Amino acid sequence: MRKPTAAHEPLIRMAKRGEALPAWQSWGIRILAFLLSLVVSGIVIVAISGLNPTTVFATMAQGAIGTNKRMWVTIRDAMTLLCIAVGLAPAFKMRFWNIGAEGQILVGAIASAACMIYLNTLPPVLLILVMIVSSLIAGGIWGLFPGLFKARWNTNETLFTLMMNYIAIQLTSFFVAKWENPFGSNSVGIINSQTKAGWLPNLLSSGYNGDYGWNVIIVLIVTVVMYLYMTKSKHGYEIAVIGDSENTARYAGIRVNRAYVRTIVLSGAICGLAGFVAVSGASHSISTDTAGGRGFTAIIVAWLAQFNSVVMVIFSFLLVFLQKGAQAIASSYNLNQEVSEMITGIILFFLLGSEFFVNYTVHFRGKKVSKA
Amino acid sequence: MEASCAIKMENITKRFGKVIANHAIDLELREGEILSLLGENGSGKTTLMNMLAGIYYPDEGQIYVHGKPVTIASPKDAFDNHIGMIHQHFKLVDVFTATENIVLGLEGEGKLDLKKAGERVAEICQRYGFDIHPDQKIYDMSVSQKQTVEIIKVLYRGADILILDEPTAVLTPQETDKLFQIMRNMKADGKSLIIITHKLHEVLEVSDRVAVLRKGEYIGDVLTKDADQQSLTDMMVGRSVTLDIDRPLPVDPKPRLEIRNLTVYDELGVKRLDDVSFTANSGEILGIAGVAGSGQKELLESIAGLYPISNGSITFHDPASGQDKNLVGLDPMDIKRAGVAMAFVPEDRLGMGLVGSMGMTGNMMLRSWRDGKGLFVNRKKPEQLANDIWKELEVVTPSTAFPVRRMSGGNVQKVLVGREIAQDPAVLMTAYAVRGLDINTSYTIYNLLTREKMKGIAVIYVGEDLDVLLELCDRLVVLCGGQVSGVVDARTITKEEVGLLMTQHRKEGGAHA
Numbered sequence: 001m002r003k004p005t006a007a008h009e010p011l012i013r014m015a016k017r018g019e020a021l022p023a024w025q026s027w028g029i030r031i032l033a034f035l036l037s038l039v040v041s042g043i044v045i046v047a048i049s050g051l052n053p054t055t056v057f058a059t060m061a062q063g064a065i066g067t068n069k070r071m072w073v074t075i076r077d078a079m080t081l082l083c084i085a086v087g088l089a090p091a092f093k094m095r096f097w098n099i100g101a102e103g104q105i106l107v108g109a110i111a112s113a114a115c116m117i118y119l120n121t122l123p124p125v126l127l128i129l130v131m132i133v134s135s136l137i138a139g140g141i142w143g144l145f146p147g148l149f150k151a152r153w154n155t156n157e158t159l160f161t162l163m164m165n166y167i168a169i170q171l172t173s174f175f176v177a178k179w180e181n182p183f184g185s186n187s188v189g190i191i192n193s194q195t196k197a198g199w200l201p202n203l204l205s206s207g208y209n210g211d212y213g214w215n216v217i218i219v220l221i222v223t224v225v226m227y228l229y230m231t232k233s234k235h236g237y238e239i240a241v242i243g244d245s246e247n248t249a250r251y252a253g254i255r256v257n258r259a260y261v262r263t264i265v266l267s268g269a270i271c272g273l274a275g276f277v278a279v280s281g282a283s284h285s286i287s288t289d290t291a292g293g294r295g296f297t298a299i300i301v302a303w304l305a306q307f308n309s310v311v312m313v314i315f316s317f318l319l320v321f322l323q324k325g326a327q328a329i330a331s332s333y334n335l336n337q338e339v340s341e342m343i344t345g346i347i348l349f350f351l352l353g354s355e356f357f358v359n360y361t362v363h364f365r366g367k368k369v370s371k372a
Numbered sequence: 373m374e375a376s377c378a379i380k381m382e383n384i385t386k387r388f389g390k391v392i393a394n395h396a397i398d399l400e401l402r403e404g405e406i407l408s409l410l411g412e413n414g415s416g417k418t419t420l421m422n423m424l425a426g427i428y429y430p431d432e433g434q435i436y437v438h439g440k441p442v443t444i445a446s447p448k449d450a451f452d453n454h455i456g457m458i459h460q461h462f463k464l465v466d467v468f469t470a471t472e473n474i475v476l477g478l479e480g481e482g483k484l485d486l487k488k489a490g491e492r493v494a495e496i497c498q499r500y501g502f503d504i505h506p507d508q509k510i511y512d513m514s515v516s517q518k519q520t521v522e523i524i525k526v527l528y529r530g531a532d533i534l535i536l537d538e539p540t541a542v543l544t545p546q547e548t549d550k551l552f553q554i555m556r557n558m559k560a561d562g563k564s565l566i567i568i569t570h571k572l573h574e575v576l577e578v579s580d581r582v583a584v585l586r587k588g589e590y591i592g593d594v595l596t597k598d599a600d601q602q603s604l605t606d607m608m609v610g611r612s613v614t615l616d617i618d619r620p621l622p623v624d625p626k627p628r629l630e631i632r633n634l635t636v637y638d639e640l641g642v643k644r645l646d647d648v649s650f651t652a653n654s655g656e657i658l659g660i661a662g663v664a665g666s667g668q669k670e671l672l673e674s675i676a677g678l679y680p681i682s683n684g685s686i687t688f689h690d691p692a693s694g695q696d697k698n699l700v701g702l703d704p705m706d707i708k709r710a711g712v713a714m715a716f717v718p719e720d721r722l723g724m725g726l727v728g729s730m731g732m733t734g735n736m737m738l739r740s741w742r743d744g745k746g747l748f749v750n751r752k753k754p755e756q757l758a759n760d761i762w763k764e765l766e767v768v769t770p771s772t773a774f775p776v777r778r779m780s781g782g783n784v785q786k787v788l789v790g791r792e793i794a795q796d797p798a799v800l801m802t803a804y805a806v807r808g809l810d811i812n813t814s815y816t817i818y819n820l821l822t823r824e825k826m827k828g829i830a831v832i833y834v835g836e837d838l839d840v841l842l843e844l845c846d847r848l849v850v851l852c853g854g855q856v857s858g859v860v861d862a863r864t865i866t867k868e869e870v871g872l873l874m875t876q877h878r879k880e881g882g883a884h885a
Contacts, residue, residue, distance in 0.1 A: 013429060233747045237737060240730070247724040250678055252738040253705030
C-alpha cells in the first residue's frame with residue numbers, strides 16, 4: 001500500500017529556481033505583470049469612481065502624449081529622470097547606496113543658476129559649457145564628502161548622502177532668498193527671461209521652449225558613454241568586482257577606497273548635470289522643488305533596469321508617462337491627485353513583485369501528484 | 373519488517389528547478405544502528421537528510437518513522453518525531469552557557485528553571501561521556517566541545533534518531549575517536565544514527581551499514597563488515613578509481629619564500645599569528661596542517677598582501693634575478709608590480725577568489741584587468757584563457773559567460789585553480805583546495821599541484837584532511853593557536869604525531885576570550 005501524498009502537505013510552498021529563466025520568459029513575466037497591473041488599476045478606478053477604465057486609460061495617454069507639447073514635456077521629464085538614474089547606476093552597482101541624488105541635483109542646479117545670473121554676458125555657447133562644467137563640479141563635490149568619509153572612516157553612506165540632501169535644500173533656500181525676483185515674491189522667477197542667456201535653445205527650430213531636443217542629445221550622450229564606461233572600461237570592471245565582493249576586489253589588486261571616492265564623485269557629478277538640465281533645459285528657474293523627489297524615483301528606475309543604462313531609457317519613460325497620465329485623470333475627472341498616485345503605486349507593485357516570480361517558483365498542494 | 377525501521381524513506385524525490393537533487397530514493401535506518409550515508413559532493417546526501425530535519429519538503433514520496441507515515445514540514449515536526457540533526461555549521465550563541473543554548477527556543481510551562489535544566493544536561497553528559505560543564509560559556513569551548521553541545525541539544529529535546537552532517541570535518545584525529553566512542557555509546561543506549569561523510573576510513577570504523585548515493589540516485593547499501601575502501605569508492609564514483617597520489621621527490625629545492633617571526637592581530641586586537649617562521653622551497657609542496665582557525669587563513673593572506681602585518685618579515689628569493697624582495701607592507705598590486713608572480717587560491721572561493729556574478733572570462737580578467745594601456749579592458753586574452761581552461765580541465769558550464777556562482781563547487785574550483793596556475797607563478801598558495809570536491813576532481817587538483825611542483829614552483833598547501841596532507845606534501849608546517857608547533861617531514865611522520873602537534877599549544881594560544 002503506497003500513499004501517494006503526505007497526510008497534510010503545506011498549501012503553498014516556495015522554492016528558488018534551480019537555474020535562471022531564459023530572457024524571453026523573464027521578460028514575459030514582467031510584461032504580464034505590467035498588463036495585470038493595468039487590469040487591477042482599471043478595477044480600482046471603476047470601484048472608486050464608477051468611470052469606464054478604457055476611457056480613463058485613454059485620458060492618461062492623452063494627458064501624457066496627446067499633443068505635441070505634452071509629448072515634448074513627457075520626453076523632457078523622462079530625460080531628466082534618466083540622467084539621474086544613469087548617474088546613480090555606477091554607485092549602486094558598486095553597492096554604494098547613494099540616496100543623495102536630490103542634494104546633488106540641487107547643488108548642480110544652484111551652480112547653473114549662478115552662472116546664468118552672474119555670467120550672463122558670456123557668449124551663449126561658452127556660457128552653456130561653463131554651466132555644464134560647474135554643475136558637474138558642484139554635484140561631484142556633493143558626492144566627494146560621503147565618498148571620502150566612507151573610504152577613510154567607513155561611515156555609513158546611506159545616512160551621509162541622505163543628510164547632505166538637507167544641507168543642499170537649505171543652501172537652495174538661501175540662494176532663492178538671495179536671488180529673489182521680484183523682491184518679496186519669495187521665488188527666483190524666470191532667470192534671464194528677456195535675454196534667454198543660459199537657456200538651452202530649440203534643436204529642430206529656432207527660438208526657445210518649442211522642443212527639448214538638446215536635453216535629449218545631452219542625456220543620451222551621457223547614457224551611451226556611461227554604458228560603455230560600465231561595460232568596457234577598466235573602471236567599470238573595478239566597479240562590478242567591488243559590487244560583488246570587496247574582498248575579491250582587494251585580492252585582485254583593486255584599490256578599493258580610491259575606486260569608492262572616484263565612483264561616488266562621478267555619480268554625484270552626473271546627478272549635478274541633471275540639475276543643469278532641469279534649470280537650463282526646463283524650468284529656467286530654481287527652487288527647493290527643482291529636484292522634486294526625482295532623486296528617489298530614479299533609484300527605482302536604476303534598479304528596475306538592473307543598472308543597465310540603456311534599459312533605463314524604457315523605465316524612465318514608463319514612470320514619467322504614468323505620472324503625466326495620472327495628473328491628466330486627476331484634473332479631467334475631478335479626482336483627487338492621490339488616485340493617480342495609487343495607480344502608479346499599483347503598477348510599481350506589480351513590476352517589483354514580478355521579480356519574485358522571476359526568481360522563485362510556487363508549488364500548490366497536491367498539484368504534481370493529483371493525477372495519481 | 374517496517375516496524376524494525378526507525379526511518380523509512382520511500383520513493384523520495386526533490387527537485388530544485390530543473391535539477392533533480394534526489395530521485396526516487398528508498399532509504400532505511402534500522403532501529404539501533406549506525407548508518408553511514410556516503411556519496412560525493414553534490415550527490416544529494418545533505419538534501420535527503422534535510423528532508424528528515426524539516427528544512428526541505430519532498431516533492432514526492434513518503435517518510436515513515438517507526439513504521440508510521442508522517443509529514444515533516446518544519447524543524448518542529450522533526451523534533452515531534454524525535455529526529456534531531458547536527459548541522460555542519462553550529463548555531464550557538466557565543467555569550468550563553470551550554471545549558472542556556474540547549475534550552476533556547478524550547479517552549480515550556482511557567483518559569484524557566486535553569487537549575488533543573490542544568491541538572492538534566494549534566495545527567496545526559498554523564499550518561500554518554502561528554503566532557504562539558506553545563507555552565508561553561510560557548511566562547512570558552514573548543515570546536516569539538518561546541519559540537520558536543522549541539523549533540524546534547526538534540527538529545528535534550530528527546531531525539532532518538534540523530535543525523536550528523538560531516539561531523540568530523542572540523543575535528544582532530546583524537547577528537548574524532550572520542551566522537552565515535554560517543555556515537556557507539558548512544559547506539560548502545562538504543563538510539564539510531566545516520567552519519568554523513570565522505571571519508572572512507574571513518575565509514576569503515578564507526579558504522580554498521582553503508583548506504584551510497586550517486587548523483588541524486590540511491591545506489592545501494594552494504595554491511596560495513598563486507599566492504600573495504602576500494603569497493604566503497606567504486607560504488608560512490610561508479611567506476612574503478614586509483615586512490616594513490618604520485619609523490620615524486622623534490623628536484624633541487626632552494627628557499628623561495630622565507631617567513632620570519634611573523635605576528636599579526638585581527639581587527640579586535642586578538643593575536644592570530646604568533647612569531648611564525650618557516651621557509652617554503654622551490655620544487656616542493658609544503659603542507660600547512662592545523663585545526664580550523666589556527667591561523668591558516670591569516671598566514672596566506674599576510675603573504676598575499678591582504679592582511680596587516682604588525683611584526684616579522686616575508687622575503688621572496690627571486691629565481692630569475694637572484695634578488696631578495698621584501699613583501700611586508702605591499703598590497704597585491706604592489707607585489708605584482710615588484711615582479712613577484714604569486715598565485716593564491718583562497719579558502720573563500722566566491723567571496724575572495726572569484727566574482728560570482730561574472731562568467732569565466734570576467735573571472736580570468738581578475739588577474740589581467742590592468743594589463744594594456746588605455747581606459748578599456750582587453751577581453752580577448754582572458755576569453756582565450758577561459759576557453760583553454762574550459763577544455764583542459766573539463767569545466768562543466770554552458771558558456772564562458774555563465775555566472776560562476778551558478779556552477780557546482782568542483783567546477784568553481786577548477787576555474788579558480790586553472791586561472792592561478794595559468795599565471796605561471798613562482799609561488800602557489802592554496803587553501804582547502806579540495807574542500808567540497810568529489811574524488812575525481814580532488815585527484816585532478818592533486819595532480820595539478822604535483823605538476824606545478826615539478827616545474828620548480830614553491831607550492832603551499834593548506835589542508836584539513838591529514839591523510840591527504842601526509843600523502844601529497846613533502847614537508848608539513850603544523851599550526852596551533854597561531855603558533856608553529858612543528859615543521860616535520862611528511863614522508864616519515866605519523867598521523868597521530870601530527871594530531872598531537874595540532875593540539876599542543878592549545879591551552880596557552882587558543883583560549884582567548
